[in-house]
Amino acid sequence: MSHLVHSSLMDATSTSATNRRPRFRRSAEPIPFRVTEGDVLILQQLLRYRFLRSTHIAALVGRSLDRTNDRLCRLFHAGYVDRPRAQLDYYPTAGSAPMVYALGELGAHLLSERGVDCANMDRTRTNREAGRPFIEHQLEIVDFHVALERSTRGRSDLRLIHPEEIIASAPERTRRMRNPLALRAGILQDDHAYDVGVVPDLVFGLSFPDGSRRCFMVEIDRGTMPVSRADATQSSFARKMRGYLQAHAEGRHTNQFAWKTFRVLVVTTDQHRTRSMLEALRQLKIPQSPGPSLFFFALGGELRSSDPLSHIWKDGTDRAIRLI
Structure with a gap:
């Protein structure tokens, strides 16, 4: 089957007709x-972000939201994208919430045919199994x-460096790792050594015209994990x-990514949780690490009304900081 022409007909069906189709069950x-280059771009974004x-x-x-919703509806009913069913948990009471999409099996095959690496082709199953908290x-x-x-x-004046570019430019031994962006370090407590692995939610960099760059690891905290134990x-x-502090002290960022330094x-x-984190951070004494200044803190609610670059963050010493 050719993915470029799903049917010999063009977009004859109106948007109002697509809205009457079932939300979570594909139409018979x-x-x-026709699958357009714009649709392929949508599939590529779903591959990147999941x-x-x-x-x-x-x-x-x-694209406009109306036009995007129309294309997504067509792609869903044709099997190119999925609508994770975990949304059913909240759609009955929040039906106006934007629909969540994931790459479907047919969409992954289309990208693969175009030379894009789609390592996990069993998208439909993994999207179906994903729970609401995840x-x-x-x-x-x-x-x-x-x-x-x-x-x-x-x-x-600057360029965003995406995680895949960071991995592609990393040393070969890093690229061969199961999770190249994870950091591992050894910690000592009560005369016992422990191996600790930290997997950032996001890793990115900012590149500047003079060749310099700033590198960051991101933790999106939803308040579900205890601050201290x-x-x-x-x-x-x-x-x-x-x-993170121990990994920095051991130079793991330099070995894995050839970075001079990074910030988390x-x-x-909320403010109460931030204060608890700061109190716990100031109790951590890791020789050769940057200490509390390694971390920048912000509230998710405040970030929604600004952007990460212009937002004023607070570091672990309570200094006001911008990312650039």
Whole structure:
């Protein structure tokens, strides 16, 4: 089957007709349409981000929301994109919320035919198994990433470096790792050594015309993890911060990415949780690490009304900081 021409008919069906089709069950008679280069761009964005709201997609591909929703509806009923069913948890009470989409199996095959690496082709199953908390966390990561895209688009004084570019430019031993963006370090507590791994929610860089760059790792905290625990082997946000500090002290960022340094951006829920994190951070004494200044803090609610670059962050010493 040729993906470029789904049907010999063009977009004859109106948007109002597409809106009457079922939301989470594919129509037995898909809407006739041609797959366009704009549709391929939508599929590429879903491959990069995994889950996207329709509003994200419209912003990323530069289309109106109405036009984007029309194309997404056609792509869904034809099998190119999925609508994760975990949305059913909240659609009955929040039916006006933007629909969430993921790359479908047919969409992955189309990209693969065009030479795009789609490592996991069993998209439909993994999208179906994704639960609501996981999807919501991924969407908050996407909110941040898309905000970065929009705030750097069209600028000549800086360029956004995406995670895939960071991996592609990393040493070969890093590229061979199962998760090239994860950092591992050893910590010592009560005379016991522990191996700690931290997996950032997002890794990005900012490149400047003089060749310099600033590198960041992002933690989107939804308030579900304890800030501190007495047992260092149990998960907590303090354990994460200890892992980042120790990894920096051991120069893991230099070995894995050839970075001189980096900062960790923490986006959290409220001021009380931020204060608890700062208190826990100031108790961590890691020799050869930057200490509290390694971390920048912001509230997710405040970031929604600004962009990450112009926003005033607070570092672990309570200094006001901007990313550039």
